[in-house]
Amino acid sequence: xxxxxxxxxxxxxxxxxxxxxxxxxxxxxxxxxxxxxxxxxxxxxxxxxxxxxxxxxxxxxxxxxxxxxxxxxxxxxxxxxxxxxxxxxxxxxxxxxxxxxxxxxxxxxxxxxxxxxxxxxxxxxxxxxxxxxxxxxxxxxxxxxxxxxxxxxxxxxxxxxxxxxxxxxxxxxxxxxxxxxxxxxxxxxxxxxxxxxx
Amino acid sequence: xxxxxxxxxxxxxxxxxxxxxxxxxxxxxxxxxxxxxxxxxxxxxxxxxxxxxxxxxxxxxxxxxxxxxxxxxxxxxxxxxxxxxxxxxxxxxxxxxxxxxxxxxxxxxxxxxxxxxxxxxxxxxxxxxxxxxxxxxxxxxxxxxxxxxxxxxxxxxxxxxxxxxxxxxxxxxxxxxxxxxxxxxxxxxxxxxxxxxxxxxxxxxxxxxxxxxxxxxxxxxxxxxxxxxxxxxxxxxxxxxxxxxxxxxxxxxx
Numbered sequence: 001x002x003x004x005x006x007x008x009x010x011x012x013x014x015x016x017x018x019x020x021x022x023x024x025x026x027x028x029x030x031x032x033x034x035x036x037x038x039x040x041x042x043x044x045x046x047x048x049x050x051x052x053x054x055x056x057x058x059x060x061x062x063x064x065x066x067x068x069x070x071x072x073x074x075x076x077x078x079x080x081x082x083x084x085x086x087x088x089x090x091x092x093x094x095x096x097x098x099x100x101x102x103x104x105x106x107x108x109x110x111x112x113x114x115x116x117x118x119x120x121x122x123x124x125x126x127x128x129x130x131x132x133x134x135x136x137x138x139x140x141x142x143x144x145x146x147x148x149x150x151x152x153x154x155x156x157x158x159x160x161x162x163x164x165x166x167x168x169x170x171x172x173x174x175x176x177x178x179x180x181x182x183x184x185x186x187x188x189x190x191x192x193x194x195x196x197x198x
Numbered sequence: 199x200x201x202x203x204x205x206x207x208x209x210x211x212x213x214x215x216x217x218x219x220x221x222x223x224x225x226x227x228x229x230x231x232x233x234x235x236x237x238x239x240x241x242x243x244x245x246x247x248x249x250x251x252x253x254x255x256x257x258x259x260x261x262x263x264x265x266x267x268x269x270x271x272x273x274x275x276x277x278x279x280x281x282x283x284x285x286x287x288x289x290x291x292x293x294x295x296x297x298x299x300x301x302x303x304x305x306x307x308x309x310x311x312x313x314x315x316x317x318x319x320x321x322x323x324x325x326x327x328x329x330x331x332x333x334x335x336x337x338x339x340x341x342x343x344x345x346x347x348x349x350x351x352x353x354x355x356x357x358x359x360x361x362x363x364x365x366x367x368x369x370x371x372x373x374x375x376x377x378x379x380x381x382x383x384x385x386x387x388x389x390x391x392x393x394x395x396x397x398x399x400x401x402x403x404x405x406x407x408x409x410x411x412x413x414x415x416x417x418x419x420x421x422x423x424x425x426x427x428x429x430x431x432x433x434x435x436x437x438x439x440x441x442x443x444x445x446x447x448x449x450x451x452x
Contacts, residue, residue: 019216113292114211114252114299116438118445147251147282154285175242184247186277 007033059130061106061123063088071104078102080137084127084156086110086144094142102140105130110148111155119155127156131163138166145172202261202270205229208315209254210295212236222250222269224258225298225315230307234260234267246272253278253291253319280323289446290329291322293439294336300433301344311343321405328411330418330447334425335400335408342401346432349373350398365389367424369431385431387424396421419447 003011007029015025032040056062057069064070071077071091081102085091091104107122130136141156143149157167173191174183183191207224210231215221218240224232239246249256249272259271281287298315302308318336326332338348353360353376354368365374366386374394380386389397396413400421403411413421426440 111442113289113439113442114296116441118442120445145248147253147288150282151285151288154283154288158285178243182245184249185274186248186251186279189279 060104061088061108061126062091062104076101080135081140082127082130082136082138083140083142085142086149086152090142090144100140102138105139107143107152110143110146110152112148122152124156124159128159131160131165136165138168140168140170142170145170202259204257204259205232206275206312207232207256207258208295208312208319209250209252209256210299211252212239212250214240218244220250221266223299225302225312226258227312228307230305231299231302232260232267233304234269235263236269248277249274251277251282252295253281255316255319276320278319278323281319286329286446287322287326289439289443290333291319293333293437293443294318294322296437296439297337297340297429300435300437301340301429308343311340314339314343318405321409324409326409328413328418330422331396331400331408331411331413332405333443334418334422335403335405337425337429338397338400341429341432344432346372348397348401348428350394350401353379355379360394362391364391365394367428369427372428372432387427389424392417393421393424397424400425419444422447 002008010029010032011022011025014020014028015022017025020028032043053065054063055065057064057072058067059072060069062069062071078101082105083094083100083102084105084107085094086107086109088106091106094100094104105123105127107124107127109117109122111117111119111122127139131139139156139160141153143152153169160167171194173187173194174180180188205224205226205228207226210223210225212220212222215235218238220236220239222234222236224234226232236246236250238244239250246269248254250269254274255276255278257273257275258269260267261270278291281291294315298311302311314336318332322329322332341348348367349372351360352358353365354371354373355375356379358376360374360376363376365376366380366383367373367389368375368383369385369387374389375383375386396417399411400408423444426437426444430436430440
């Protein structure tokens, strides 16, 4: 046996984390044994607390601490504007911009037939219900600008436009600090299509 | 010493690897399917941009690795944008990509399969009267190219000509059996004369001709389901995109 059983268990559990191999798990385990006990206990408590107390918002399916997430509970936000994202992490990225003051809806992925994911596997039915009952005027599709995200956007547009609401897609184009010479045809083509008046 | 090589390839699929990398499955012209790492592709400033999205036909330079090769450089030949811009075409196209991905082992090359996929994607991005027929034909033709050509003219067992009569497709045998020979056989699909004629046509016609063909919606779905079952029997595993495509044909939008 290489380690005493508690260390072996810790290494084994840590190595189950994404992107953590056996070596990294070993390094993390020895680090946790070296830091003050209070620090290690705090980490353990944070994991337990997050697992026990974090649920999904019943309205938008973002992570929440109660029935509704902090955005759905915020009365200063515009409830007629809903931004549709693939995962809760995408909300964090959008919030960092400080540009959006509406609500969100988390689909739980994107339509990907090759992975066996069709519209039924996503929270599209729930979005449709929100549009019908919450007086939503505009749905912004902010799925990832990949083939799967674009297809999901097309599907949502086909579904929502007959309901007489505005359906928009976040713009895509050149990254700030990029160089035209190295841009691919698809991205550059979109940047041209979505050009703005100066 | 590790070598660098250049290939013409179609992107079949991509999945995440760690923080910013993705593993991309490329169907290359000279080496068959190759799984390779695209480093940093998820970063907004990545040199790859949209070049490694599924359906893209590209020139690619790869560096051989011990486990996985690494993508060094890419240049788009055809992004097949019309397929990506149409939800229905996207579903049928994905089913074609999965058929190729699941039919071959890594680095397995089959003559004529790469051009067959190129031609089919080119046809799919144009006007297609019924994409179900195109997908059914693609599945059957891929099976034939790999060595599982469906025998539809005579009974597999007695060799009798079966044109114009009801037959049964024997999934294990890879062809049709007549009414007299079907007793005691498992995995049989009944095939009406119209379905048998259509299957023969799909095998004989080229993709451009199939793209302008039209039959009743019920017969198109029937022939597509038969092609799915035939290819899955050959591959000995289900393909995940099939259920999504059939659900779309059955229900359309939610």
